[in-house]
Amino acid sequence: MNEESNRKDVIIVGGGIAGLTAAMHTSLMSLNSVIIEKSPYMGQIPESILRKNYPGLRNIKGGDLARDIEAQAKRDFSVDIKREEVIDVVMDRTAIPYRFLVKTDYGHYLSKALILATGSRPRHLNVEGTSLDGATYHPVYDSQEFNGKDVVIVGARDPSIQFACWLRGKARSVTLVEEAGTPPASPMSLNDLNDIMKKRAVPVKLFTKHTVEALRGSERVEKVAVRNIETGEKSEIPAGAVIISIGRIPNSKLAEKLGCEIDKNGFVVVNREQKTALDGVFAAGDVAGIVFNAIKSAGEGCVAGLKAAEYLKTGLW
Numbered sequence: 001m002n003e004e005s006n007r008k009d010v011i012i013v014g015g016g017i018a019g020l021t022a023a024m025h026t027s028l029m030s031l032n033s034v035i036i037e038k039s040p041y042m043g044q045i046p047e048s049i050l051r052k053n054y055p056g057l058r059n060i061k062g063g064d065l066a067r068d069i070e071a072q073a074k075r076d077f078s079v080d081i082k083r084e085e086v087i088d089v090v091m092d093r094t095a096i097p098y099r100f101l102v103k104t105d106y107g108h109y110l111s112k113a114l115i116l117a118t119g120s121r122p123r124h125l126n127v128e129g130t131s132l133d134g135a136t137y138h139p140v141y142d143s144q145e146f147n148g149k150d151v152v153i154v155g156a157r158d159p160s161i162q163f164a165c166w167l168r169g170k171a172r173s174v175t176l177v178e179e180a181g182t183p184p185a186s187p188m189s190l191n192d193l194n195d196i197m198k199k200r201a202v203p204v205k206l207f208t209k210h211t212v213e214a215l216r217g218s219e220r221v222e223k224v225a226v227r228n229i230e231t232g233e234k235s236e237i238p239a240g241a242v243i244i245s246i247g248r249i250p251n252s253k254l255a256e257k258l259g260c261e262i263d264k265n266g267f268v269v270v271n272r273e274q275k276t277a278l279d280g281v282f283a284a285g286d287v288a289g290i291v292f293n294a295i296k297s298a299g300e301g302c303v304a305g306l307k308a309a310e311y312l313k314t315g316l317w
């Protein structure tokens with residue numbers, strides 16, 4: 001890598017909606033920035049389907065929204081995206097102006113400011129059998145994988161209910177298994193769930209106060225073993241496929257290693273300007289916590305991009 005081309009005003013780690021929006025705003029301010037994204041996708045957006053709450057867009061498929069945002073970022077803002085994994089970030093206060101050394105699996109970059117938009121990952125279900133074929137944390141919406149199958153969804157939060165609604169007319173049956181007494185989902189999602197249960201376009205069962213003890217099968221998942229938390233009664237639910245959706249964990253390891261303050265839930269602590277406790281380091285999106293939400297992530301990406309520009313303009317760094 002040529003030394004000049006790897007020197008940036010701002011490096012944005014993560015190319016989800018927070019990182020892409022941050023990059024659009026650093027470009028708006030004529031900064032020389034780059035997104036470093038480890039996967040071929042743009043974060044979690046492609047995994048969702050019913051984005052009822054996205055202003056101005058109704059029922060757009062996450063994959064389409066992600067493609068549109070990426071195309072807009074490249075076309076209208078010339079956003080540069082490198083498909084590399086950031087493995088370490090080192091800050092050297094004495095190295096002026098390129099204070100941050102960002103090491104990737106391919107090489108390294110130097111920057112004056114840093115925006116961490118590393119998002120979150122699915123919380124793992126710690127039981128036997130989660131690596132069996134047919135069990136997934138990342139269902140692909142356009143696949144035929146679930147057609148005609150008995151699908152068990154572990155968890156009954158909003159994303160689980162999105163999955164259940166999407167499986168209408170595809171799966172043979174859908175069973176949601178939830179530890180809480182009432183699904184921890186928004187009232188609107190609960191209405192959607194009641195609606196599909198009433199219309200019976202697909203038979204939907206909801207097991208509340210049940211915990212999953214194991215996924216069973218030889219190579220492919222065949223059954224989900226559950227236990228009623230109140231009575232202790234055990235049973236098995238037939239399953240041709242299992243979707244695990246029991247919440248998310250922030251990807252804050254890099255931030256932690258760099259020395260950012262991390263709260264008790266693992267989120268990077270930021271102020272209203274998306275600044276972390278370290279000068280020149282901003283964080284946006286799921287990694288900065290509060291709620292896991294696409295609009296909030298985009299908003300924070302915008303603030304981080306603009307505030308990074310302001311920070312560089314002060315010359316105080």
Ligand SMILES: Cc1cc2nc3c(=O)[nH]c(=O)nc-3n(C[C@H](O)[C@H](O)[C@H](O)COP(=O)(O)OP(=O)(O)OC[C@H]3O[C@@H](n4cnc5c(N)ncnc54)[C@H](O)[C@@H]3O)c2cc1C
Pocket residue numbers: 013014015016017018019036037038039041042043044045047048049050051052053084085086087117118119120121159162251254284285286287291292293294295297
């Ligand atoms: C199934 C599902 C349904 C959802 N439905 C809705 C909804 O209806 N409405 C709503 O508002 N929100 C919804 N959300 C939440 C919303 O999608 C997220 O809050 C939002 O996409 C988070 O964006 P982000 O950019 O902060 O993080 P992410 O999208 O997680 O992006 C972070 C990116 O950083 C990359 N990365 C991480 N570490 C590194 C590294 N070391 N090097 C390089 N790259 C790295 C990751 O590969 C990833 O692409 C849903 C989420 C899911 C999973």
